[in-house]
Amino acid sequence: MTTEQRAVREIYPSRGRASSSFELPPTLPLLRCSSEARAKLNAIKVAVIGCGSIGSRIATHLARAGVAGLLLCDPKKFKNSSVATHEVTSAQVGKFKAVVTARRCKAISPHTRVLEFSGPVEELPLSVLADVDLVVMAPDLLSAEVLVAQRCLWLGKPLLQASVHGATLTVQIRFFLNAGATGPCPACAYSRAEWELLGREVRFSCDGFTAEGAARPRETTPTNSLSALCSMAADFATLQVVRHVVEAGKPVGDTMVEYGGFTHRIISSPLVRSAGCLLDHTSFRQVRVGERLLNLSPSELARRAFGAVTPTTSFEVPGAGYVEFAACACATLLPVGKFVQRGRVQRTSCRRCSAPVVPLGFYTHGLASAALLGEAIDRPLKQLGVARAPGVVVRQSDAAALVTEEAFRP
Amino acid sequence: MNTTLTEPWPETGLSQLNTVPLDAVHQSMWERAKQGCSGPAAVRQRLLHEGRSLLALAQISGRLQIHWLDLTEGLRAKVELEAPVPFMVDPSGPLQVRTSATLGVLYPAQAIFLPLPGYAFIRILQPRGVWLSNVAPDSAANRDQPLCLGTHLPAGIPLRDIMLMTYGSLTLTNTLLDTGDPAGLLNPAAAEWWQRTTGRIPLTREPFIRQK
Numbered sequence: 001m002t003t004e005q006r007a008v009r010e011i012y013p014s015r016g017r018a019s020s021s022f023e024l025p026p027t028l029p030l031l032r033c034s035s036e037a038r039a040k041l042n043a044i045k046v047a048v049i050g051c052g053s054i055g056s057r058i059a060t061h062l063a064r065a066g067v068a069g070l071l072l073c074d075p076k077k078f079k080n081s082s083v084a085t086h087e088v089t090s091a092q093v094g095k096f097k098a099v100v101t102a103r104r105c106k107a108i109s110p111h112t113r114v115l116e117f118s119g120p121v122e123e124l125p126l127s128v129l130a131d132v133d134l135v136v137m138a139p140d141l142l143s144a145e146v147l148v149a150q151r152c153l154w155l156g157k158p159l160l161q162a163s164v165h166g167a168t169l170t171v172q173i174r175f176f177l178n179a180g181a182t183g184p185c186p187a188c189a190y191s192r193a194e195w196e197l198l199g200r201e202v203r204f205s206c207d208g209f210t211a212e213g214a215a216r217p218r219e220t221t222p223t224n225s226l227s228a229l230c231s232m233a234a235d236f237a238t239l240q241v242v243r244h245v246v247e248a249g250k251p252v253g254d255t256m257v258e259y260g261g262f263t264h265r266i267i268s269s270p271l272v273r274s275a276g277c278l279l280d281h282t283s284f285r286q287v288r289v290g291e292r293l294l295n296l297s298p299s300e301l302a303r304r305a306f307g308a309v310t311p312t313t314s315f316e317v318p319g320a321g322y323v324e325f326a327a328c329a330c331a332t333l334l335p336v337g338k339f340v341q342r343g344r345v346q347r348t349s350c351r352r353c354s355a356p357v358v359p360l361g362f363y364t365h366g367l368a369s370a371a372l373l374g375e376a377i378d379r380p381l382k383q384l385g386v387a388r389a390p391g392v393v394v395r396q397s398d399a400a401a402l403v404t405e406e407a408f409r410p
Numbered sequence: 411m412n413t414t415l416t417e418p419w420p421e422t423g424l425s426q427l428n429t430v431p432l433d434a435v436h437q438s439m440w441e442r443a444k445q446g447c448s449g450p451a452a453v454r455q456r457l458l459h460e461g462r463s464l465l466a467l468a469q470i471s472g473r474l475q476i477h478w479l480d481l482t483e484g485l486r487a488k489v490e491l492e493a494p495v496p497f498m499v500d501p502s503g504p505l506q507v508r509t510s511a512t513l514g515v516l517y518p519a520q521a522i523f524l525p526l527p528g529y530a531f532i533r534i535l536q537p538r539g540v541w542l543s544n545v546a547p548d549s550a551a552n553r554d555q556p557l558c559l560g561t562h563l564p565a566g567i568p569l570r571d572i573m574l575m576t577y578g579s580l581t582l583t584n585t586l587l588d589t590g591d592p593a594g595l596l597n598p599a600a601a602e603w604w605q606r607t608t609g610r611i612p613l614t615r616e617p618f619i620r621q622k
Contacts, residue, residue: 199525199565278523280450312446314482327553332538360554362514362533367483369446398448 006119008071008128008410011102013110037246044245045069045113047132049121049148050139051097052076053085053225054162056104057234058136058241060087063105063112065242070105071132071410073117073124074098085227115410121147126318127391128410130155130286130402134245136237138162142198149186149279152178154400156283158244158253161186162237166225169261171233174271175240177253181281184254188274229261284393285401293389293405294382298373305394305401309377314369316393317386321359322368329355333363337376338385340364367395424570424619428459430466439479440465447481453519457481460517460569464489467570472620474573477512485517485569488535493581494613495534498541501599505541507613511580512536514554517569528560529596531572543601544579558596574618581613 044067048059051074059072074097078088092100102116117124121144129135135157137148145161152159159176177183190198236259240252254271273281287305289296302309315322323336328350340359348357370377376384381392391404432440443461447454461481468474473492480486495511498504514533520526533554534540539547544559546552559575578584582604595601604611 195523195565198523199562276452278450278452280453312448329550332536332553356550358550358553360514360533360535361552361556362486362488362516362535362554365483369482395448 006117006123008115008117008124011099011106011114011116013106014103033246033248037248041242041245042066043068044134045071045132046241047071047073047129047135048101049073049124049135049137049144051101052138052140053082053227053230054138054164054233054237055136056086056097056101057231058138058162058237059101059105060108061234061238062241063109063114065238066109067112069113069115069132070102071115071117071128072098072102072105073119073121074101075118075120085225085230120144125390125410126151126155126393126402127404127408129157130391130404131408131410132157134158134160134241136160136162136241138233138237142194146187146198146279149176152176153185153279153281154284155286155402159186160237160240160244162233164225164229164233166229169226169229171229171236171259171261172256173233173236173240173258174256175244175252175254176271178283179253181283182273183281184271184273185277185279185281187279188272188277232259232261282398282400285399287401287403288406288408289403290406293392293403294386295380297378297380298368298370298384298392298394299377301392301403302370302394302396305403306396306399309370310396311370312395312397314367314395315373316367316395317381317389318391318393320386320389321364321366322372323359323364324372325363326357326359328357329353333360337374339368339381340385341387424467424574427463427466427470427570430470432462432465433469436465436469436476439476443479443481449519453522456522456566457485457517457519460485461487463568463570464515464573467573471618473577473618484519484521485515487515489513489515491573491577491580493577495537495580496541496582496613497537497539499539501541501547505607505610508537511540513576515569515573517572521563521565521567523565525562525565527558528563529556529558531559531563532557532576540580541597541600541603542579542582543595543597543604545600546596547599556596577618582610583612583614 046062046067048055048070051059051072059070062070077096078086078093080093082088083090088100096118098116098118102114105112106114129151135148135152137145137159139145149159156178158178161174163172164170176185236257243249244252256269256271258267285305289304298315299309302313317339320339320341323338323340325333326336327334330350330353334357336359349355350357365372381389390408391402394401394403440462444458447457461479464487465476468476475490477488477490490510490512492510494507494509496505496507512535514535516531533556534545535554540555545555545557548555557576557579559579
């Protein structure tokens with residue numbers, strides 16, 4: 001699959017379905033919540049990362065609750081074994097999980113704006129995630145979990161994590177409020193064993209088969225989950241989301257709910273921040289600008305975000321690197337001073353040796369500091385090689401801001 | 411058989427790098443780098459530790475010179491390593507040996523908690539065309555040749571260890587000649603060449619820390 005194909009796509013209702021005939025199911029009055037609370041639920045946009053046996057069910061539950069928007073992200077396709085744990089039939093085997101789930105959600109709730117992204121979460125633009133109100137994750141990889149946790153911390157998005165352990169019939173729902181730098185994140189509770197599993201890229205799959213399309217062999221730990229256990233995790237997770245949004249009962253923020261299937265006991269406990277957590281607990285300020293980002297210079301972005309440029313100001317264009325120097329066959333250090341989209345093939349050739357001019361890995365920066373940019377800091381981004389930027393991260397001392405366009409709509 | 415240690419113990423060992431008082435030059439480099447160090451406290455602390463260790467290592471080794479050290483985005487340093495480094499401008503031409511290599515040292519923040527691929531840490535900026543089995547050939551894909559130190563290096567590996575492994579690899583003190591070994595092999599042609607030219611291995615027998 002090319003990067004071009006990995007775009008966030010909107011799902012439209014199938015032909016012949018009259019979207020105007022849809023009415024919100026009468027679920028919410030049972031909660032005895034006010035019409036304002038119900039309106040909150042109808043206005044919320046939720047991202048579901050991982051559309052497997054748990055995530056896809058949460059997505060359909062939320063569609064039934066009539067949420068305003070759903071963003072579904074999963075890079076994988078259904079396998080034959082998926083039929084045992086997912087709500088799919090053999091007819092859907094071989095199809096992208098995010099696409100199938102998104103179509104189902106759209107069919108359930110035509111009023112809900114449904115977006116799907118059939119790529120790895122690493123490639124999901126930060127600005128797209130910034131547009132949702134809450135993130136739900138049920139991935140099968142710890143690295144994806146850490147990545148989503150980090151992004152939610154940066155964006156200050158509440159994060160719900162749903163998981164199961166098949167052998168002990170356990171369901172675990174953790175809700176991270178991400179309301180400030182003092183709150184917990186999933187990695188705060190990681191032990192050495194979890195970091196070790198993360199390093200080995202162990203995949204926690206329902207069936208334990210080798211993941212399709214994996215870039216390189218990964219260990220796979222079967223969770224041996226029952227369909228019913230996954231379903232229960234999805235039910236618990238959705239209830240937590242609804243309780244959080246309509247503010248019903250005790251606050252669910254920064255708590256973990258654990259259900260033990262062998263004892264039928266449910267335990268709720270607080271989640272705490274670890275001082276030694278390796279994730280960055282800085283919250284990005286979100287700054288919207290009226291102009292096109294490409295027409296603004298890094299210094300202007302810094303002024304909009306923090307009022308001024310200081311020696312500690314630095315810039316990050318997601319998906320691009322700032323190339324300080326490149327090289328060809330005859331020259332070792334050719335100054336470039338531009339942002340280059342990662343993975344893009346360079347078409348510039350050296351006039352003398354006619355070899356391609358290649359950005360040097362050592363001199364390609366994910367974070368371009370004000371000092372590194374030098375005078376280029378006052379030039380518009382489009383003159384600095386940026387072709388598209390749904391968002392730019394500006395950092396200054398210990399603070400950071402995500403600058404996006406007001407008109408930005410994923 | 412009993413052996414007698416004829417060399418005196420070095421005054422400062424590699425395990426006490428953090429106790430080495432930095433001289434004025436290294437101290438000022440350290441102060442400058444510290445100002446740009448950002449990120450979570452635990453990450454910052456570790457990067458500062460690794461940065462200082464690198465400066466101390468340069469000071470005691472007698473063969474490492476730091477051009478600059480930057481802690482803005484992980485650790486990034488341009489260093490000069492005095493060691494014999496084999497290179498070939500033309501793969502069919504003669505092997506040449508340079509007395510030093512200019513290296514780009516990278517220690518990304520993720521290296522603290524994730525095992526990263528062995529090629530993620532060292533880029534050879536000079537000389538061009540380094541001719542070793544675990545250094546990618548100088549090509550359009552890799553103008554700053556990555557040095558591979560293994561499939562993955564353990565999470566949190568000290569930078570000191572990476573520098574020692576680099577010295578061993580460049581000087582062929584630690585050789586990698588097996589063309590079938592995926593752990594670190596980036597240039598099979600060089601591996602085959604060195605298999606035929608084992609008489610020149612190693613390029614030096616000097617220890618990393620030069621004796622006074």
